[in-house]
Amino acid sequence: MAKRTTITAHTKQNLIDAFWVLYCQKPLAQITVKEIVTRAGYNRSTFYEYFPDVAAVLSAIEDALIPTIDTLPPFVGESYSIGMPIAQFLQLYQQNAKFYLVLLGENGDPAFVTKLKNSIKPTVLHFYHEHATYDAVQREVVVEFILSALIGVMSYWFRQQQPLPQEQLLALMHQLMTKGVMPAIDGSNTTV
Amino acid sequence: MAKRTTITAHTKQNLIDAFWVLYCQKPLAQITVKEIVTRAGYNRSTFYEYFPDVAAVLSAIEDALIPTIDTLPPFVGESYSIGMPIAQFLQLYQQNAKFYLVLLGENGDPAFVTKLKNSIKPTVLHFYHEHATYDAVQREVVVEFILSALIGVMSYWFRQQQPLPQEQLLALMHQLMTKGVMPAIDGSNTTV
DNA sequence: CGAAATCCAACACCGTGTCGTATGTTTTCA
DNA sequence: TGAAAACATACGACACGGTGTTGGATTTCG
Numbered sequence: 001m002a003k004r005t006t007i008t009a010h011t012k013q014n015l016i017d018a019f020w021v022l023y024c025q026k027p028l029a030q031i032t033v034k035e036i037v038t039r040a041g042y043n044r045s046t047f048y049e050y051f052p053d054v055a056a057v058l059s060a061i062e063d064a065l066i067p068t069i070d071t072l073p074p075f076v077g078e079s080y081s082i083g084m085p086i087a088q089f090l091q092l093y094q095q096n097a098k099f100y101l102v103l104l105g106e107n108g109d110p111a112f113v114t115k116l117k118n119s120i121k122p123t124v125l126h127f128y129h130e131h132a133t134y135d136a137v138q139r140e141v142v143v144e145f146i147l148s149a150l151i152g153v154m155s156y157w158f159r160q161q162q163p164l165p166q167e168q169l170l171a172l173m174h175q176l177m178t179k180g181v182m183p184a185i186d187g188s189n190t191t192v
Numbered sequence: 193m194a195k196r197t198t199i200t201a202h203t204k205q206n207l208i209d210a211f212w213v214l215y216c217q218k219p220l221a222q223i224t225v226k227e228i229v230t231r232a233g234y235n236r237s238t239f240y241e242y243f244p245d246v247a248a249v250l251s252a253i254e255d256a257l258i259p260t261i262d263t264l265p266p267f268v269g270e271s272y273s274i275g276m277p278i279a280q281f282l283q284l285y286q287q288n289a290k291f292y293l294v295l296l297g298e299n300g301d302p303a304f305v306t307k308l309k310n311s312i313k314p315t316v317l318h319f320y321h322e323h324a325t326y327d328a329v330q331r332e333v334v335v336e337f338i339l340s341a342l343i344g345v346m347s348y349w350f351r352q353q354q355p356l357p358q359e360q361l362l363a364l365m366h367q368l369m370t371k372g373v374m375p376a377i378d379g380s381n382t383t384v
Numbered sequence: 385c386g387a388a389a390t391c392c393a394a395c396a397c398c399g400t401g402t403c404g405t406a407t408g409t410t411t412t413c414a
Numbered sequence: 415t416g417a418a419a420a421c422a423t424a425c426g427a428c429a430c431g432g433t434g435t436t437g438g439a440t441t442t443c444g
Contacts, residue, residue, distance in 0.1 A: 008390080029221035029247070032432060043392045048434065055221070082373055108302045137355050138364055144348040145341050145368050152340020153333060163329050172330060176337050180370040181274055200423080224399060235425045240401065 012050050014040045019057045027107045028058060062112050065099055066119050080174035082146065083127030084120060087170055093154045104155045117147045146177070204242050206232045211249045219299045220250060254304050257291055258311050272366035274338065275319030276312060279362055285346045296347045309339045338369070 018040035022031045031054050033047050051057050080086045093100055103112045121143055128139045150173075157169055164172070210232035214223045223246050225239045243249050272278045285292055295304045313335055320331045342365075349361055356364070 011390080033434090034432065044433090045393080045435085046391055049390075053433090104302075106303050106306060110296075110300045110302055111298050114298060140352075141345060141348065141356065141361070141364060142368065142373055145345050145365075146373055148344020148348075149337045149341040152344070153337050156333065156336040156340075160332075164333065169333070172333060173337075176334065176372075178372040178374050180368075180372045181334055181338055182370050203423085225401090226399065236400090237402085237426080238424055241423070245400090 011042070011046070015042070015047060015050055016057060016061060019054070020061065023058065023107070024102055028055065028109075058109060061099065062103065062109065062115060065096055065103070065112075066115055080170055082174070082177045083124040083143075084146075086150065086173050086177070089120070089150060090154065090166070090170065093158070097158055100155070101158050104151065105159065113151065116151065117144075120147060149176070200242075203234070203238070207234070207239060207242055208249060208253060211246070212253065215250065215299070216294055220247060220301075250301060253291065254295065254301065254307060257288055257295070257304075258307050272362055274366070274369045275316040275335075276338075278342065278365050278369070281312070281342060282346065282358070282362065285350070289350055292347070293350050296343065297351065305343065308343065309336075312339060341368070 015036060018036045019031065021039065022035055033044055033054060036054070036057070037044050037047050051060070103109055124143045124146055125139060128134060128142060134142055153169075153173060157164065162169075207228060210228045211223065213231065214227055225236055225246060228246070228249070229236050229239050243252070295301055316335045316338060317331060320326060320334060326334055345361075345365060349356065354361075
């Protein structure tokens with residue numbers, strides 16, 4: 001008999017949804033299978049038909065979130081680029097803000113940051129490879145610098161509920177990336 | 193009666209040490225009290241005399257690691273500064289590399305990153321407050337940018353077992369901070 | 385109908401957190 | 415000074431709750 005894929009997928013999604021509600025509230029270590037199934041309305045055993053343990057649910061969510069970088073819709077509008085378009089990343093972030101905010105937050109998963117960085121890294125790395133300014137080792141550092149700053153600022157921006165208009169954030173970010181973090185003395189940057 | 197502080201402190205430290213060995217190997221959720229006390233050579237109940245739960249041990253380690261920023265020995269030598277001396281932070285990081293590497297790594301604690309940022313933030317924020325270039329909201333973003341990049345690069349550098357001489361890392365970092373991440377076209381930065 | 389997919393009840397095991405107790409050390413005062 | 419009270423420290427045992435598995439009940443679809 002063919003798998004009843006609809007039902008299966010539905011059940012799995014119910015479990016994932018229930019897990020997510022809990023994960024938004026407390027760290028992984030405090031989430032039990034029982035809580036998940038109670039909330040989703042299943043028997044505890046059913047959980048094990050779909051996931052080996054609680055951590056696997058998180059992993060599944062993360063994996064579904066990572067490949068999105070490939071399937072990004074082309075960004076339209078002013079495009080600030082520093083190897084990887086900042087605006088494009090912001091858009092990616094915005095689409096999944098609900099998840100990114102938690103996964104990159106206080107009770108989040110450090111491993112997800114790594115996964116995220118690794119998925120973007122090749123694009124940025126390739127850009128710098130074409131410029132002979134940095135050697136291979138330095139390039140890696142530069143890329144780590146960019147990605148850390150990018151993800152850090154994005155997370156902060158969302159955490160603070162977007163205290164700056166998106167356009168201003170993009171402009172500021174672009175300036176920090178291309179001109180550095182020292183405030184310009186000549187005043188040419190005060191219009192950001 | 194006076195506490196037998198020597199014995200107490202010793203036992204507590206034994207428990208912390210045992211915990212740390214385990215935490216270097218696996219995530220918090222997989223560490224049990226039993227494992228800790230077995231390794232440290234105590235009864236399981238003894239653990240609860242010192243900590244309410246496993247997470248508290250991690251918390252204790254983190255707290256002991258944070259204030260170090262205040263008690264930093266004055267840095268001697270070339271001092272790159274971008275509000276907060278980069279070299280000084282590198283030194284702090286280097287002193288506790290063993291811990292930072294794990295806490296900021298794959299199985300690390302996202303909350304620690306926040307704690308760390310918050311402890312350094314005032315210093316950097318104060319620096320930018322004196323320059324009128326950015327308004328209050330922008331300043332926060334700039335500081336988040338700096339701290340994220342700083343911590344990200346440091347972690348990467350240690351994780352890769354310091355692939356670049358310290359002096360070169362400092363110079364590169366300083367350049368990225370002050371001049372941006374775009375490789376200079378005029379070639380003046382190729383000597384980093 | 386019957387086979388396979390889906391879901392569930394029950395079981396044995398393990399970890400948790402607590403309480404009462406044994407042991408040994410420090411302090412007190414006769 | 416030295417015995418005993420007072421207390422810090424460590425432990426054994428208990429009740430509870432979560433885990434992961436096994437075998438079976440129920441449902442669905444060819």
